[in-house]
Amino acid sequence: MKYNFDNVPDRRGTFSFKWDTLEEEFPDNPDVIPMWVADTDFPCPREIVSSIAERAQHPIYAYSTLNPDSSRFVADWQMKRNNWKIDPSWITYSAGVVPAINRTVLAFTEKNDGVIIQPPVYYPFKNTIVSDGRTLLENNLIYDGEKWVIDYEGLEELASRDDAKLLIFCNPHNPVGRVYTEEELRKVGEICLKHNVMIFSDEIHSDLIYAGHKHIPIASLSEEIGNITLTAMAPSKTFNIAGLQISTIITSNDAMRKRFDNADAVFFIPNLFAAVALEAAYSNEGCADYVDELMEYLWENYRLLEEGLRQHAPKIKCHRPEATYLIWIDCRELQMSEEELWKFFVQEAGVGIEMGNAFGELSEGFIRMNIGCTRAIMQECVSRIGKAYKEKGL
Numbered sequence: 064m065k066y067n068f069d070n071v072p073d074r075r076g077t078f079s080f081k082w083d084t085l086e087e088e089f090p091d092n093p094d095v096i097p098m099w100v101a102d103t104d105f106p107c108p109r110e111i112v113s114s115i116a117e118r119a120q121h122p123i124y125a126y127s128t129l130n131p132d133s134s135r136f137v138a139d140w141q142m143k144r145n146n147w148k149i150d151p152s153w154i155t156y157s158a159g160v161v162p163a164i165n166r167t168v169l170a171f172t173e174k175n176d177g178v179i180i181q182p183p184v185y186y187p188f189k190n191t192i193v194s195d196g197r198t199l200l201e202n203n204l205i206y207d208g209e210k211w212v213i214d215y216e217g218l219e220e221l222a223s224r225d226d227a228k229l230l231i232f233c234n235p236h237n238p239v240g241r242v243y244t245e246e247e248l249r250k251v252g253e254i255c256l257k258h259n260v261m262i263f264s265d266e267i268h269s270d271l272i273y274a275g276h277k278h279i280p281i282a283s284l285s286e287e288i289g290n291i292t293l294t295a296m297a298p299s300k301t302f303n304i305a306g307l308q309i310s311t312i313i314t315s316n317d318a319m320r321k322r323f324d325n326a327d328a329v330f331f332i333p334n335l336f337a338a339v340a341l342e343a344a345y346s347n348e349g350c351a352d353y354v355d356e357l358m359e360y361l362w363e364n365y366r367l368l369e370e371g372l373r374q375h376a377p378k379i380k381c382h383r384p385e386a387t388y389l390i391w392i393d394c395r396e397l398q399m400s401e402e403e404l405w406k407f408f409v410q411e412a413g414v415g416i417e418m419g420n421a422f423g424e425l426s427e428g429f430i431r432m433n434i435g436c437t438r439a440i441m442q443e444c445v446s447r448i449g450k451a452y453k454e455k456g457l
């Protein structure tokens with residue numbers, strides 16, 4: 064191991080969203096261990112730090128562009144990691160995936176057009192659709208007793224509506240942790256092709272794949288599916304640089320890319336340090352090693368959580384993640400109301416989680432926990448839950 068993920072700097076006092084807003088977010092217990100916001104507590108790869116530090120020595124931080132080689136580095140990364148052959152000219156950039164979703168909704172749909180999402184899902188999908196005045200079409204995932212799967216009949220029913228124009232797809236799927244298989248992706252792609260529904264595929268978590276699973280970009284399945292898809296990826300989750308704000312938007316469809324780029328009068332100028340970081344992230348071997356080592360570390364965190372809950376809080380059940388550090392946890396057997404669940408985790412256990420119902424109405428009784436932390440914190444979180452569980456006599 065080149066990276067020591069046990070050794071992290073204290074984030075308190077750095078205006079960290081996760082660590083420095085506890086008074087506001089958890090007023091009933093600001094001493095919680097924060098396991099909510101979707102970033103990790105790990106330093107990014109040293110290659111990124113040194114590139115930024117070097118650039119920072121030059122005292123002019125004015126308007127900049129990306130290194131023209133950056134798109135080639137992104138394409139090389141996709142080839143190596145996902146076996147996805149893309150041309151650098153297919154890539155455009157955005158300040159983030161959420162801004163790109165908003166831009167896509169505005170550029171490719173009209174007021175009252177239907178936009179499909181598959182809850183439980185990352186809540187800005189819904190917020191964007193609703194605030195832009197589009198019709199929200201929800202096709203809930205189904206739990207098949209083992210994992211969360213797509214309701215294809217439901218998807219086809221919604222996609223066949225005259226007003227349905229766009230699917231905002233999430234793969235890997237936050238919060239349920241699925242990495243969809245080729246077969247699943249083909250079905251989604253075929254339905255969208257058949258009914259002329261464009262796909263925005265949010266693949267921001269696609270570098271964070273656990274052993275035994277393989278990420279397949281939906282756009283890579285066929286030329287036809289690629290031609291109706293905008294794929295969003297980013298170095299932000301992968302390398303813990305979300306504060307820099309940059310993402311890549313990829314499509315083989317030139318007209319779609321132009322329409323996305325020209326969606327409003329404001330053309331995109333990247334954050335200078337984000338551009339430097341992106342280039343370093345995708346062009347250094349060491350950064351690829353970082354991701355591989357990170358996934359091994361996160362898996363051990365997950366195992367600790369799963370085993371700890373099995374032993375000390377057996378009515379709380381984790382869904383084994385196939386990707387990313389966000390764990391979807393089923394607490395329905397506790398038979399608590401949402402208020403009671405919050406009280407149990409936040410006030411009694413002292414663990415700051417996200418409530419499942421933020422991700423969709425059918426997610427009551429679930430919570431989402433971020434395990435992108437040191438092993439020591441993971442251990443502390445498990446002990447706190449076990450202790451509260453015992454004290455409550457559950």
Ligand SMILES: Cc1ncc(COP(=O)(O)O)c(C=O)c1O
Binds near residue numbers: 160233267305309310
């Ligand atoms: C699925 C998904 N999409 C997008 C984002 C945020 O992307 P960005 O910060 O690039 O807007 C997140 C962050 O948690 C996410 O989980």
